Amino acid sequence: MDFQEIVLRLHSFWRGRDCLILQPYDVETGAGTFNPATFFGTLGRNPWRVGYLEPSRRPTDGRYGKNPIRLRLHHQYQVVLKPPPTNIQGMYLDSLKALGLNLLEHDVKFAEDDWESPTLAAWGVGWQVWLDEMEISQFTYFQQMGGINLDPVSVELTYGLERIAMVLQHVESAYDVSWNDKVTYGALWWEKERQFSIYNFESAVVERIQKMFILCEEECRTSLMAGLVFPAYDYALKCSHLFNILDARRAISITERESFIARIRELAKACAQGYLGTGGIDACTTA
Amino acid sequence: MPALLLEIGTEEMPALDIPCLAQELRATTSRVFTQEALTYRQIDVYYTPRRLAMLVCDLETQQEERVRSIKGPPAAVAFDSNGCATQAGIGFAQNQGVTVGELGQVKHGDKIYTSVKRSIPGKETAEVLLTILPGIITGLHPKKTMRWDSSGLSFIRPIRWLVCLFDDKLIPIELGSLRAGTKTHGHRFLEQEEVVLDRATSYVQALASSLVVVDPGVRESMVLDALKEQADRLGADYLVDDELLSRIVNGTEYPTPIFGSIPEGFLDLPTEIVHATLREEGKFVPFALADGTSPYFMGFRDGMPDRKGIVRAGYEQVVRARLRDSRFFFDKDRQGMLAEKVGDLRNMVYDARLGSLWEKVERVRALAGAIADHNGDGLGQEVDRAAFLCKADLVTELVQAFPKLQGIAGGIYARLDGESNAVADAISEHYFPISNEASLPKSRVGTIVGLADKLDTVIGAVLVGEEPTGSRDPYGIRRQANGLIRLAIESKVDLDFFELIESLKETYLVIERKGTMSDVRRFISGRVSRLLRQRYGIGPDVIACVAAVKGGNFYHVFLRARAVTTWQESKEFHSLITAFSRVRNITKDSTEKGFNPALFKSEAEKVLWREYLKVEGSLTNLLEKGNYEEGIKRLLSLKDPINCYFEDVLVMAKEVSVRQNRLGFLGALAGLFYRIGDLDKVITTSESPETKPALAQEKW
Missing domain, CATH: 1.20.58.180 (Class II aaRS and biotin synthetases; domain 2)
Structure with missing residues (x-):
């Protein structure tokens, strides 16, 4: 399954569960959480369900294109559900199955990870989801956003798409992932990773x-x-x-x-x- | 006899918090059941990441009858002075439907009231459970709680189901929007996840057949057995600590070992880095081979064996990626020397009130230098170099990624930079002991830098007002102080730390203070006494004896305490104490100092004086060497001369100058004993503790 197929399947899966399908925000963000659809969407009492792709820029994670899984820019698929459905863990696992993962053949763990964003004055409780001990998702029940106690709370699911694609395509490096049947992830992103790493670490x-x-x-x-x-x-x-x-x-x-x-x-x-x-x-x- | 099962089904709880929560469930239940007069034999608790459960065995089906006392008017109001009931007394009896003669009495505060005893018949246990169990669950106190729906419930993670069976009977307790049923969940990744329980006692077995091992002890054996078996096969050691083990055991419902290997290309990384990378986040257990390399690891899948090797391939891929990251950090750190990073410590805050880490390092250098001057065995230069470098690794990429490598990373980089082994070892070891039981630095330089680091941490914290009180010890100062004292005692550091602090007090003048140096001494002395008792098994009386002599040479305090303890059992020592007590009692209000032997009159006086000179001459030398046992032996020879002295000599002579001279001499004699301590505090076996009531009241 190629990279763009993963995005399309997630769009389709979450559209089928009453999510608005939105687009990435056009200002640099460090994570999908920073997108206004999450920041403002989790505030207030109105129900809110949304799914979107978010290219997430983390300058310190740059590795000059030399590390197979650590990237200065990676693609998150972000889902926010307010209020959280009671079977939300099952729903999340179903979405992995929709991507073609046979969960009986893999090791899936929900490992404690209490998420906090000091810059957004936000925190939540949840897990990293480990697929064969590789972190593929962050799963968080937001308790506070922008310093405001949330009521109702929201649940946020964040998929690390490069890592999921690596598992699905049996490749060792994000750069070897097929974006479609002709173009690789590396062809699209490697040079950008290299240049931005130099910029962020040395030249800015x-x-x-x-x-x-x-x-x-x-x-x-x-x-x-x-x-x-x-x-x-x-x-x-x-x-x-x-x-x-x-x-x-x-x-x-x-x-x-x-x-x-x-x-x-x-x-x-x-x-x-x-x-x-x-x-x-x-x-x-x-x- | 019937059993009660309560299972709280949750989304995955944090592995390290579950055992505590289960113990709390047991304790709370036991307390509430006792209050409610529910009789049972025992409570077994079970847990996995997805459930917290208990089986209350042999629970009576009927609550016991309880007697409640209803308080009426004060006895003095209900009855007159003749013992006849007043209007108030009669009214109370009538209201309660009893005769005046049936009224009893109850004491409340200082007053006596009339009362009526009412027996409350026991209800059916099932009915009581329905009302008390929800409160037991909501009364648990997880470290961190969250909300997940609009019910207002909060818990460590969302509660998704409840099972409550009393024998085969459903107790439909309600909690938030949930109602208990008979359905539990087997392993998450089974096709048929739901399991219906027919009775409480089938819990463990029913879940076992659905791939959930609810007994954590069994899961731990599964993990350890797998590790041992693999280690034996490889002829290697497996490196698992309590935390890693608990993360594995309590992070899985059915741990299945997955063995993996590391490509040779990574084995040139220092093994400590390989181990830290594997252990990160509690994932993998490294195996260490005899040749020092660690090319294998074991992880634990939650679920069935990995027949196709898919999980193993995944684990190995993660390990490779992580090691690549570690290599990136390592290479980046190695672009500069460790010594060059020391300057960056200026930008790292140690504590807002105590300045940057650079300033801390400067203080540690001063302390370490002073310690080395006294106890350095000529290692002053190495000590200073190690103290200068000891915190530099805090600015390395590696320590920022793996905080537990602090010290160890510094040691690795120092060695690679060509620093001497003494310096590199000292950097690695200076945080030791990292827990109250952990091992101490092996090297002399590491010991000295470690002492200086801990001493500075304790002094700094006390001076800015962060001395621990009660359960409040946010900076872990008690542990630091314990480390300092253990190090002084067990590494035999013959040095008075209080004198050392005194000589360096200018170092701490810049700090805005809430505490004083005398607070520091009092705090540390308190820790010394506590450690002597808890760790070294010294009796409270002996501690009181040695603590009567103020001093900051912890090693010698320990030696004194040990010597007194050794002598404590002997009869001779007992009579020595009696003799000492006579000297002490007569001199305790005297301020006389010095004496003139020419004024001695009686033979007994002269005998004692000669013996005093003999003992004093040898004592100083013995005690300086720490030979307190022999010192006490020498003191024994004073016993008879003292007793003779008191028989023959009237200390409180009428003639002032004679009296002053005698008191001065006895004061000097008492001083000899005080070099050991206040022997009067020691309880010997030949006297009963009751004779020393003051001691029994002291708190330890």
């Missing part, structure tokens, strides 16, 4: 990135004051990505690290509060 101009961070932070604040939470959130996302680049460049000392994270967290919290109309903008003007 720290001073400029730091300036960009400050500009985005200010733009986020100004938008919040104008009551524009969605534009504000876009700039919070940019801050998060710029922080990740600075982190990969080792331009952030441990002391500064905490304060950078706190700054992004304040933005995310203000966006969440603004979205729910609970005075996020005031909180931000005083910040």
Whole structure:
């Protein structure tokens, strides 16, 4: 089964379970969780079911294209269900079967992993799903998002598509995965991995990135004051990505690290509060 | 006799938290059943990642009758001074439907009240269970809880089903949106997952045939047997610690061994790195061969044997990928020398109040240097180098990926950088002991750096007000202090740490303080006493004896305590204590210092003085060498002269100068004994503990 077939089957599987099928967000994100469809979708009382693909950029995970499974950009398939169905674990396992995995022949474990995103002021309880001890999914019951206690809670399923494709196609490296019957993953992504690794680890101009961070932070604040939470959130996302680049460049000392994270967290919290109309903008003007 | 089964079916619970939760279930049930007068023989608990269960064996079907006492008006109000019932007394009796003569009395606080005893007939157990079991479940306290639906329930992971059978009878308890049934779930990946139970006692067997081993002890044997068998076949050791074992045993419902191997290309990585990579997240158990390499591992699948080898191929692929990652970190770290990374510690906060790790390293160097000056066996240079490098690995990629490699990674890199073996070993060992029972550093340099590191951690924490109180010890300071003391005692470090701290107190002047150096000494001394008792089995009386002499030479405190303990049983020692007590009692309020032998009059005085000189001369030398047992033996020769002295000499002579001279001399004599401790505190076998009531009250 090729890579694009996996995406299509997941779309089809979750469409069949009342999920809206959406598209990746067009601002850099570190994970599908950062997509507004999850960040804002999990807030408030309204039921919400959504599935989408999210290319996730993690500069520190770059390996110059030399590691078979660790990538600077990997593809997540993200599903959010609010409230969580009682048979959600079974539903998730069914989706693996829909991808052609015979679960009786593999070892599947739900291994404790309490997820936390300090920058999004979010945490949840759940697992990494291990297929033959390889992490293929993150399965989380969100308890808090943007600093807000969720009621009802949401469940988030995140599939690591490269790893699942490797298992399905019996290949040892993500770069050997077939995207379709003619083009490999490596042909599409290897050179990008190499160049971005050099950029993120060695070449990004720290001073400029730091300036960009400050500009985005200010733009986020100004938008919040104008009551524009969605534009504000876009700039919070940019801050998060710029922080990740600075982190990969080792331009952030441990002391500064905490304060950078706190700054992004304040933005995310203000966006969440603004979205729910609970005075996020005031909180931000005083910040 | 009937049995009760309660099974709480969950989504996968965290492996390491399950055993605690099961013990809590047992304890809570036992407490509640006793309160509720439900009689049973025993409670067995079972658990896997997907279930927490208990079997209450031989539970009576009928609750026992209980007697409740209903409190009425105070006795003084209900009855007059003649013992006749007042209006209040009669009214209470009438309301309760008894005669005045049937009224009893109950004490509440200081007052006596009238009361009526009411017996409550026992209900059927099944009925009681229905009301108490839900509360037992919601009363459990997992470390971290979550919500999963709108019922308001919270637990460690979502509860998805309940089974509750009293013998063959369903007890339909309700919890949130769930109602208990007779249906449980077998292994997740069986075609036919649901299992209907016909009676409580068939639980273990019914699940076993559905590929679920509910008894964790059985799963542990399955895992250990598989490891032993494979290790024997390879002539190797398997490397599993309690945590890894618990992750495997409590992360599976049916552990099945999968044996795998590592390609040769990775075997040039230091074995510690290979082991850490395999053990990461509790996945694989490494095998170590006699030649030092570790080319094999074992993982445990949850489910049936892997006939097609698919799982094995998957495991091996994961291991290769992880080792590639470790190599990436290793190679990246090796691009610079360890010594070059020390500067990066300036950017790492050790504690907001205590500064960066760089500052900690500077303090550790100062302490280690001072220790080496006294006990370094000329290893001062190595000590300083090791102290300088000991924290540098905290900024390496490897330690950030595998925090448990702290110290070990530093040792590996130091060796590769060409540092001396003494320095590399010391870096590896300076965190030792990593638990109260773990082993100590083997090398002298590692011991000294380890002492300095721990001492600094304890001093720093106490000075900023983080001294542990009650169960609160967020920085694990007690463990650090225990490590320090064990190291001093068991590695025979003859050094007064309190004097050392005193000589380096300027090092800590910059810290904004909430505690003082005397708090540090008090805290550490308290730990010394506790360890002497708990770890070295010294009696509380002997500890009180040696603790009466303040000092920071922990090794010598231990030697003194051991010597006193050795002598404690002997009759001679007992009479020595009696003699000492006479000296001590008469001098205890005296401030006289010094004496003039020319003023001695009686022969007994002179005899004692000569014996004193003899003993004093040899004692100093003996005690400096730590030979306290021999020291006590020398003191024994004072016993008879002291007794004679008190028979012949009136200490409290009328003549002031004679009295002062005698008190001064006896004070000096008592001082000899105090070099061992306050012997008066020691209980010898020939006296009963009751004679020392003050001691019994002291808390240990």
